[in-house]
Amino acid sequence: MVRINPSSIKNILIIRKHNQIGDMIVSIPMYYALKKTFPESRITLLASKTNYKIPFSEINPYIDDVIIYDKIKIQNAIKLIKQLRKLKFDLVVIPSTVRFSTTHNLISFLAGIKYRVGVSGVNGSKNKLSFLLNIKAKFNWIENKTHQIFRNLEVIEQIGCKLNFSEIFDSFPKISEKDETEMKKILDESFNEKNILIGIHPGAGKTQNIWDSENFLSLIKNLYQNYQANFIITGGFTDEEIIQKIQIELVNSKIPFLLAQNYEFRKLMSLINQCDLFISNDTGVMHIAGLTNTVLVGLMKKGNVREWAPMWKNKFYVSSPTDNINDLSLEEVQNFCNKVLNLTKWRKKLV
Incomplete structure (x- = not known):
């Protein structure tokens, strides 16, 4: 030294x-x-x-x-x-x-x-x-x-x-009371029913980290059927195509959701903190979710977990058996999310 x-x-x-x-x-x-x-x-x-x-x-x-x-x-x-x-x-x-x-x-x-x-x-x-x-x-x-x-x-x-x-x-940034209040107000105005809230981030900066959008749609429909959940769909500038596809399908399926696109860092962090569960590809938003109190399930490629996965309490991941993220099965992700949601001690809104 x-x-x-x-x-x-x-x-x-x-x-x-x-x-x-x-x-x-x-x-x-x-x-x-x-x-x-x-x-x-x-x-x-x-x-x-x-x-x-x-x-x-x-x-x-x-x-x-x-x-x-x-x-x-x-x-x-x-x-x-x-x-x-x-x-x-x-x-x-x-x-x-x-x-x-x-x-x-x-x-x-x-x-x-x-x-x-x-x-x-x-x-x-x-x-x-x-x-x-x-x-x-x-x-x-x-x-x-x-x-x-x-x-x-x-x-x-x-x-x-x-x-x-x-x-x-x-050392990591914390959520301000002002942002917390603002996000709660947005959610109160967005949903009629105060059901559990699940966040989904279906995009990623690197295309090789994107789990197929059809899998995300099937996952959302399964979680809605099982829990009558409300959903937040987050996205950035690079996620436009995926977001549009999911948005159209959710509207057609009459699944309640809030689209949170291009939110500022602190506001997005505060919004994610309102969720009972947040599911994300391996990308920047997964790391933002890692700074919150919300239960996180990250979808990651084999080999990326030990180096990049958020480390804190109630932060989990499901990894593909290969370097291809789409070798991660829908069934495995659904089962893991169901297990997490059935542990009611982690829920912020009991239904």
Whole structure:
């Protein structure tokens, strides 16, 4: 472990290749640990451009500033490096918890940052240009099946940043009373009957994580038949086609539902918190649901669970037997959801 005088660190740069909503949520404790260890510091995230807007500050209150860069072309790289040198960062962290980026190592070196923290290798795979980092270590994340939360934290443990489990839990955003009241009002106005409430997120940012929409429709109809439930269908900008298909079928089947499309992060979190059960593909919204008190059933591919599944109380998953999410059977998901709903201690609205 390298000891750094906390008062000497005023300006911290984080360079992450993956900054979608799920990636942002699992990395929150890392930012909190840096703020705890270096309380006088400002944290800037250097993030690549995405095809939709990420509400960085809304998700992560420990980020003070964000620099967005497009894919590195030589002219853009030179401009970026000049900008970073001008900002005079004292410390840079390159977590590399998903995959390595030689570009990030090079940028951190050319930006003239004194302390450059990162990863030299993972399970025998070498991080090229890691010699440009001056604080680094090898990790066995794949062999140890280390969750993304702890991968991020292990990188900064090299400089003495540590959290206990309670601090990790407390670092995540909480639901405000204002948002809670607003969502309750929306639900009161949306449903005539106060039956149990089930949330469904049928889309995903990655097409390979999408369980077939016909399965979701059959699941909804089964749950409605068994519990006379009300439903919330959530979706984002990339889920339009799936949402439209499900919406038409639910209207035709006269199943009560609220469409919650493109909700802001905090409002969506509060809305999900009103549900008795939330069922989601492996995507950013699954991680948002993981921050709530609601029972979550995540639908995940084999191999993704230990690394990405939400970890907290009453958070469950059903995984496919293969790398194909659609090898996960409707019957298995239905049976699991029925078991959860029959445990009335987890219900918020008894019927």
